[in-house]
Amino acid sequence: MKRKWSTIAMAAVMALNLAACGNGGNQNAEGGDLLQQIQEKGTMTVAMEGTWAPWTYHDENDNLVGFDVEVARKIAEKLGVEGTFVEGEWDGLFAGLDSGRYDMVVNGVEITDERAEKYDFTEPYGYIRTALIVADGNEEIKTFEDLNGKTTTNSMASTYMTLAESYGATVTPVDSLDQTLDLVVAGRVDATLNAEVSFYDYMNVHPDAPVKIVALTDDASHVSIPVRKEEAAAAFKAAVDQAIRELKESGELAEISVKYFGSDITKE
Helix, strand or coil: CCCCCCHHHHHHHHHHHHHHHHCCCCCCCCCCCHHHHHHHHCEEEEEECCCECCCEEECCCCCEECHHHHHHHHHHHHHCCEEEEEECCHHHHHHHHHHCCCCEECCCCECCHHHHHHEEECCCCEEECEEEEEECCCCCCCCHHHHCCCEEEEECCCHHHHHHHHCCCEEEEECCHHHHHHHHHCCCCCEEEEEHHHHHHHHHHCCCCCEEEEEECCCCEEECCEEECCHHHHHHHHHHHHHHHHHHHHCHHHHHHHHHHCCCCCCC
């Protein structure tokens, strides 16, 4: 039995259908409208790492939890479907999105010019600054410019890896925030870059960790949800945009943020 379509999803599909009529109505030539497919099967496949607290991680009972998990569930609820979560390494998330195995990636993804060339991004649902983190005893690195010739560690192909390399650092790729900070503490790398809020969450769990923030980016980056850049995904993106706007207006998005970050990161 097909699930009942939500008002958001129905409006998005009607808008796309009107546009399709003006374009010959052939937007489904590549296999059909994505939103319609999701509605018909009743599930939305969401990819995330599952290792990056407080965004997406496992609690003491091994349940997948986090800011992004709850945001994705709320969006799925708005679309009238259930969220199905798949975990994997960072670069594999996008490979799965490209191939159509995943409908979206919800994993604190920051909008960059390079990514925007390949993906369509939804309305931002978070705003974060990047922190430069070093060991307590490190007095050589005080600014991002000091990374030139130094070593850092971050997730492969992440925004933080790209930023570190832009300042002349050599980056060792790893899979999780805990791993990056373990390498910094052990002195195997000079620094790591990560979301300011993720660092504070880490320190809440590891209050005695001998690491510190020495610099922050001036401007906040926009956290959004990438979807495939194709006409068949247009109605889906429109429905997700509307869901995010409603979650902002209702205050639900802010509540989820405060729950996991201790502050509201959903306002620029």
